[in-house]
Amino acid sequence: MxxxxxxxxxxxxxxxxxxxxxxxxxxxxxxxxxxxxxxxxxxxxxxxxxxxxxxxxxxxxxxxxxxxxxxxxxxxxxxxxxxxxxxxxxxxxxxxxxxxxxxVEATPPVISAAPVKTEVVTVRQLEQSACCTLAESFEKSPGIEAFSADAATGIQQVQLLGMHGKYTQLLLEAVPVPIGVTSPYQWELIPGQLLQEISVSKGATSALFGASGITGVMSVKLRQGEQAPRLFANTYTNTNGRVELNGLGGRSSTESALLGYLHARWQPWLDRDRDGFAEMPAVRHLLLMGRVFHQGTWEHQLLGSAVLGDYRAGSLEQGDSAYPVTVQIRQAWALGKASRELTDAVQLGFQGLLQGGELRTRLGGRYYEGQELAALARALLRIGQEKETPVRAILVASLLWQHRRERLRDSLTYELAAPVPLLPGLSAELMWDPFPSVKFIAGVSGELWGRVLRLSPRVNLSVEPSDWIVLRLGGGTGYRQPVLAELLPALANSRRLELALPGLESAWNAGASLTLHLPVLGSFWTLDAEYFRTEFRQQWVEDMDWGARRLRVEMLPAKADHVLLLLDGAIAPLEFRLAYRWWNSRAPTGGRWQPRALIAPHRVLWTLNLPLAENTWQVSTTLVWTSSGRIPSTADNPDSLHWGERFPARLRVNAQLLRRFGALELYAGVENLTNALQSPAILARPGSPYFDASMVWGVLEPRFLYLGMRWSR
Missing domain, CATH: 2.60.40.1120 (Carboxypeptidase-like, regulatory domain)
Structure with a gap:
């Protein structure tokens, strides 16, 4: 990578x-x-x-x-x-x-030329989506999927390689973001319209970012410098009542920049079944961010952000049977970076991140409270230059301090704190190019958990026998410490909670891919095939298979296989993408190995993009078909509250029309044209002992039209 x-x-x-x-x-x-x-x-x-x-x-x-x-x-x-x-x-x-x-201008490839398999979402692709969060930015992605985690909290889940997105390490401006109490909402707190690019490296990637990126690393890059306009404004609204505002302004040049970012979102709650329960919460969300950049002998950058979020859902009427849902998010962080070239082949850099957050949630009679404060310091030393020296090395020394307290009140009270307040770490990576067509990367990260040294080795190999074919192989191990907040989507129900507090999750991942870049009809077509296997020795699993009224959470083994086939190309001026994905994700839930519930094993993605009239008009469409999958058994419930053993396949269609007037862009579109919805979204009514809003397998938001505007100068 x-x-x-x-x-x-x-x-x-x-x-x-x-x-x-x-x-x-x-x-x-x-x-x-x-x-x-x-x-x-x-x-x-x-x-x-x-x-x-x-x-x-x-x-x-x-x-x-x-x-x-x-x-x-x-x-x-x-x-x-x-x-x-x-x-x-x-x-x-x-x-x-x-x-x-x-x-005949080529679109940047979806698969980058990196030695580790890396999928890229560019600003151009981000602008072809309706809106607006980091999770919603993957609408056209062949390998990353986002969906609602439940019908109460408003949490958006991201999945990669058949596993939850929490096993993908998030990098903000190349700095690892520590796991914390607000992590379940991290895909909601970053606005997609203010991003320049998203890069997702799959599998056991670089050891330099720590051991928690078991299925991959996602690097998020904000608009900045020459890639950021002096002024940028984006507004968006849809027929479901959602309104968004994104803004960017400041001064920038090749030597310095002073930028401010704004994101605001308002959304009413949505009760599409008119059963008195809001499947999608009312949202109030505000983000303010600033960036200072200066390049001299040293390059300095400083970013700061504050986020306020409030979510309200659940029962729309009060009473003894009401099931109120409230979520309150408060987060602030500051990030600093400095770097300098010591010699032509040696560079030195420093990174620092200070993060504080609070999450308060009520799910009926369950209450969660979490507070955190974390400080991360990293020093990086790079020796050697690509294309100049066949052997290069990168060393990273890090120190993470965490103060985290979580409390979950149910029939019992559960408390969890950061297991190790001070976590020193050291990572090293060696890059060797024995031949011009071969790149070998080997690294290891080590962290001192109290008196125990935990190591995470990783190896990647890239072979490029010609300009049009790349073979990649990779593998390694990883581990992470879960937080109680990750359970929130599974707690939106009346099930009896049987909770074993988590230990350290540990796993290994290995994979291979073959990528072809072929000149066809005046453009480059990308053909790609990949396979990854992830196997957990210990994973904190939410098990709904012991009965319709029980939820067991315990450490179990788990496995997932991932296959992706991709064709990406253009028949000028039409650009297209066709992808097929297969997941085989399994765990010993209910006392026996079986496929993971609420996951569609098969998915087909087809996107089309057609620029017209000298690129002043643009039409884009997205079709996503997902297969049926397993639903946890509801046989213990009364006959009127039985769901089937499998959910149905569904087809989702999105389309957008964009018109450019110089610096002004107007766009309109439709999402979920086929109105492919999960129905019903909840099992039983709030207040019932059989109530369950956590078994979500499909789309919750009904078809809507939207309008948007982007302006920059």
Missing amino acids: YRLLSIALCSVAALAQQFVGEVLVREESGALRPAPGVRVFWQHGTEGAVTDPHGRFRLQWHGADTLRVRSVAYGTLDTLLLEPPRDTLRLVLAGTYALPELK
Whole structure:
């Protein structure tokens, strides 16, 4: 996962791998003037930039490749670069519009060229989705899926490789985010419209980010620097009453930036069955964020954010049988980074993260309270340069301090604290290129849990015998400490809770993939096949298979197999993506090994994107078919409250129409056109001993139309 490793040091210690350029346009008089708002990107990579008002940009060195410049107003230019520019790179456009070049312009590939299997969601793909959270950003993703965790709390789950998203390590601007009480809502707290790119590396990836990324690492990159407009505004509303506002403003250049971010969301509760119970909560959500960046001898960055969130659902009427649901989230964090090049082959970087959070939840007669304060410090040393030295190394020393208290009140009271308040760690990774077509990465992370040293070794191999084929292999181990807050979706019911407090979850993961990039009909088509296996020796499992009125939570083994087949390409101007996914996720629930409940083993994704009229119009559609799956047995309930043993297959269709007017974009669309819904969403009425809002397998939000606007300058 060398690309993510580069991001980690790039954000903190990779200035030697960056260069500065300027794009100019030649007028009819022969004079040169800056070309603002021009896209600059690598032909065979995902890195890119947009020129600032002075025509300048800063870009990460990608290795020998063709640098592409694309502008509807000024034309196009392709420049082959064999080595990093030593001075400012000057690129001059003729100033004429070249329609043929625009028509065959390649879309960045969904699979990056990294040694570890990495799926990329670009800002272009984010803008083709309706809205607006990190979880909703994966609408067109072939390998990452998001859905409602239950019909009460509003938690959005993300799944990768057949496992819950909590086993995917989240990186915010290349800094690992510690597990905490607000983690179940982390996919809701980051707005997708303010992101520049999401990179998801699958499997046991780099050891430099710790051991908790068992099924992968997700790196989230905010709009910044040349990639951020000076001003950006986005508004959104839909027929279900949801309203969103996203904003970005400030000053930026290649040397410094001062940016502010805003995200606000308002959403009424939704009772589509009109049974007096809101399956989707009323939401009030506000995020404020600021960023300061400066590049000199040292590169400095400082980010800070505050989040307020309130969710209300459950019974819409009060009384003895009412089942109120309230969620209150308070979170604040500050992130700092500094880096410097010591020599041409040695870079030093520092990272720091301070995070505080509080989560208070009521689910009927169950109450949860959690508070946390965490501080993370990391020092990174990188030795060697890619393409220059065949052997390179990265060393990371870290220290994590956590103060976390959780309390769950049911018929009994359960309390859980951070098992180790102070967690020192040391990671090392060696990268070796024995041949130009072979990349080998081996690393290990170690953490001192009290008096016990826990190690997590990881190995990855990439073989690229030609420019159009890549074979990747990888494997390693990992572990993580669960938190009580992760149980909230499973507690939205009247089941009797039988809870064993968690120990350390431990697992191994291994996988392989084959990727082909083929020139077809004037564009590159990507054909990809991957297989991953995850096996937990100990996993904290929510077991609903001991009866319809019992919920056992205990440490059990678990396994998951994942297969993904992908075809991604274009028949100009139409772009398409077709993917098939198979999961075989199993655990010994109910006393015997069986498929995991509420998971669809099969999924087919088909997306189409059609730019028209010189890219001023854009039509995009998404079709998602998911198979039937197993439902926990309800045979213990009265006959009128029996659900079947399996939920049905379903087809979900989304479509969007976008119109560009220079700096203004207007878009409209429909979500869930087929109105494929789980019905009913809850079992029995609130107050009943058989009530259950935790068995969610399908879509809860009915069909809706939406309108949106984006403006930038």
